[in-house]
Amino acid sequence: MPLLVDPDYFLTQSIGATVTPEVVLLNPSAVVLYAGKVDNWYESIGTRRTVITQFYLKDALNSMLAGTPVKVKRTTPVGCFIF
DSSP: OOOOOOTTOHHHHHHTOOEESOEEEEOTTOOEEEEEOSSSSEEETTEEOSSOOOOHHHHHHHHHHHTOOOSOOBOOOOSEEOO
16 A cells, blocks of 8 residues: 655645544545544543444445445544644
């Protein structure tokens, strides 16, 4: 997988990422299919679950690969603000 470095935050701003860590899944046409948390491990800063019960990115990737709509399109990421 190629690594993309975004030192001027052009891509970060264009896709609306605001927090790190935050994931954004794009289709080949650069349409955002999912944005937010990887999973539900962290509920808020300093508060995490002992068991992860939702795998948002994994589910979105599986939907994309299967050609079906992504069910959860957005979650609120938990982390430090990017800018």
